Amino acid sequence: MKMYKLAGEERFLLWAVCSIQLQVLCDKSGEKLLLLAEGLLKKHIASHSMHEPEALMVYISLLEQQSKYNDGLEVLSGDLGSLLMIEVDKLRIQGRLLARANDYSAAVDVYKKILELSPDDWECFLHYLGCLLEDDSIWKYFDNIDQIHPTKHIECKFSHLTEEMFDSRISSASDLVLKLQIDTENSNLRGPYLAGLEIEKRKFLFGKKNENKLLESLLQYFHKFGHLACYASDVEAYLHVLSPDKKTEFVGMLVKNSDSFSESATKVLGQTTTILKVQELTGNIFELPIDEIEASAVKLAKLYCQNLALSKDLDPQESMFGEELLSLISNMLVQLYWRTRNFGYLAEAIMVLELGLTIRGHVWQYKILLLHIYSYVGALPLAFERYKALDVKNILTETVSHHILRQMLESPMWVDLSNLLKDYLKFMDDHLRESADLTFLAYRHRNYSKVIEFVLFKQRLQHSNQYLATRVEASVLQLKQNADSIEEEERVLENLKSGFQLVELSDEIGSRTLRFNEDMETRPWWTPCPEKNYLLGPFEEISYCPKENEKKDREENMKLAIQRKSLLPRMIYLSIQCTSTALKESVETNGSKGDTKISGELECLLEEYTKMLGCSLSDAVEMITEISKGARTSESLGSNLVEWLNFAVFWNGWSLSSHEHWHVLNSLFERLILDRIRSMGSSDMSSCYSDVQVLVQIITEPLAWHSLIIQACTRSSLPSGKKKKKNHQQHSDQLSSSPMSQTIKDSIQSLCSTIQEVSNWIQNQLDNPEDDQVERFLSTLKRAEDATGGPGQILGVLENVIASSEEAEVGNRIFDALKSWNTADSARKTVMAQQRVFREFLQICESKRKQLETVKQQMSHV
């Protein structure tokens, strides 16, 4: 403001006005300031008028922010309105202001005008229809900014309309749409036809019994645009309002009608792909019998092969004809695996996608699908390789890294994980740091409305759930990596301000709205978000449901998970501190409770932690005690098993002098770990990786923290140069023979033998010769001569083509790729990747066990 007063320049005033707008937008308070800003602008306009279109946009948005829509309209239609050079832009603002001022009939006229100027403007059509039906729900839809892709489901309100009103308005909409269709007949626009579908949908939602008419319109749309790759996503919203029966009927109609078309190979290919996609979208494919799905996948594979020649002359960057078929086939194969638990289908899905990637190296869908299948079968290094091939950089680290992040966090691949976390945090931190310069850039170019957008965007990134979670995870990873040495761990803790910062973060998150910027639409159907994997449950359990229902729960769960995790470093720190007090207590039984403050803080954190697990401290204690005694099964811990164990560790750390608590903890570890090993039995990695993931987490988190506490206990009892306590030797002597010392030794013994069990299991897996495992992998794909179904058919089709293809037919690029394909190589890579995970895990287990053995020896030397 000072600058404005000094220089009198418009830009300084607008700077001040933008700052006010932002303050109100971010704090949701101080609305009176808006009035002040408006006054300042008015005064400026009166004396200097206004010269920048952007200044006008700010003025109008300021009025809008105060719901002064009519004032905005007045400004727009006045002299200042001519600042906006592009007619349609101006009309859009006018339409919006009219609609928000509830002047629907005037808004309808404006939107009509826009549609006549640009008949394919879909957003405008929705506004037109909304205003015509006096329904303002669409504004909620456009205000919903938390997703990258806005929700497909728009609510519609009709209750304020009589049937007669509805009929007359919808018929005027139909007239307009018909006119647009005629006007644009030669330009092949989809908009006007989709508008026809939208009208049928509204009628249906209003209660008109026009389901058949809707189907017919969908079919017409198919005749016109069914060969395009966008058909399925165009009609998704319309399919969802149909009843399951009608959905099936519609798929039938498509199949029947597609056969009559055979003008060109590309059109047939396009339509067939579309039908499959519609089957996927409607969930229809989940109801088909297994042999029908198999037959359909074989048909698609043949279609892919037949059409390879079409792509002969394409540039390497262009997408191939029939590219999507392989993704669809792989989706079917995954479903077949889910239904039959026959691993061969999954192996076949891997082969189909890898072959696809050999032919066309840049297809991101193949990479993403492979990444998830490899993660599921425990070939994580390969999954990570496919992820890296996506070339995820910059903002993509925010929108795309959810594909791999969770698996990596639950893996023993710490080096890769650490790089992943570092790259992401570096991008986010750099961006947040540079954002001041960028804000200034927008100011300098006088793009005031962009300043506001940009600052809100920055906030969106700052409050990203993934960003917060990663910050916590990066610290926890350091703790995990250094947990074998208490001195190293203390250095890490020191850098983390004894865990205090993250506790503060946890408090902050409680009152914050987390933002979700991940692009979940690119995920495969069977794992719609990182926390869900349908393949882990039985086939019958899930019915097809749209993804969006899950969002609300997810936000709450994510928040709790981040909060719980951010308490860990502090609890580790406090537990280590508690050991010295506890030992003193156990020696001097008259107990001067020197550090009640520490133990008090730990107790508070434990209470908070259990609250976030959904129960009180005493209930939580009861729960783990019962499980350790076998009175309850570990299933009662649900998916938070690792976190319950964390709790048990710190609860013991808080009450070290109780021998019973130590005992509970020991048997808890033993029980939960052995449970897992038993459930895996002798099955191989491919079918039990989720159990391995849990084991990795148990060993690298709660068990590591517990072993740290043991190290701390021992250290306080050992004579060492660092310890200056006068009566130290006496303490140690007493300790070595005290029941406390025995308790610790017992715990070490118990942990060591439990870890040994894990190591044995892993070693067993590693002892299988690689060649045997490759052979076993390939054998799941082998088919008997007379077999009618089962895995291997599709690969058979594809391999036939490889054997028989000719260079002249498919072009040298595809030909070379086909010739370079080797099924056994692909199988071997998978097996090697699985083994690498085992080796890394074994290494961690061994170093934990050795570390504990050393502590045990130290104790017996005391």
Added chain:
Amino acid sequence: MVCIRRATVDDLLAMQACNLMCLPENYQMKYYLYHILSWPQLLYVAEDYNGRIVGYVLAKMEEESNECHGHITSLAVLRTHRKLGLATKLMTAAQAAMEQVYEAEYVSLHVRRSNRAAFNLYTETLGYKINDVEAKYYADGEDAYDMRKHLKGKQNHHHGHSHHHHGGGCCSGDAKPVEIAQAADAKAVSK
């Protein structure tokens, strides 16, 4: 196509996703931001019927030369949405904005020599002409055509532009900010 509308800063998230799916090259986010915060009128997205961003055009005004001209930095359309005329519409919108808002005299762009589809679009549909060939313009050593198309420029048919100055038109006299230098470097690497 659907709605060809002006890009917002938030669109960057979906635009980047679009980039993953259709362009082998990735831009620095800073470069996007530099465009949208400097010439927001020149960035358009194609939004599909269900709200997805399926294409975009990224353009800027060239500030270093005396002639006021626009430059198309990047044009992308999702593979699933090719052959619908989206690219033409995006280009037309950006060119119109260059002409109407900044009074650009011509618009330039670079295209890979091997990219026949794009080359045809520029020459046949949009009326661009080859101005020059830049040897080894791309990181992988491929040559680029430097192409141009003349716009109506100063004979602006819109009335009321008497109010309209952008701190001296498009080629603003402001000191060149640091980001511009970085972006210009980035062009050769990432375009």
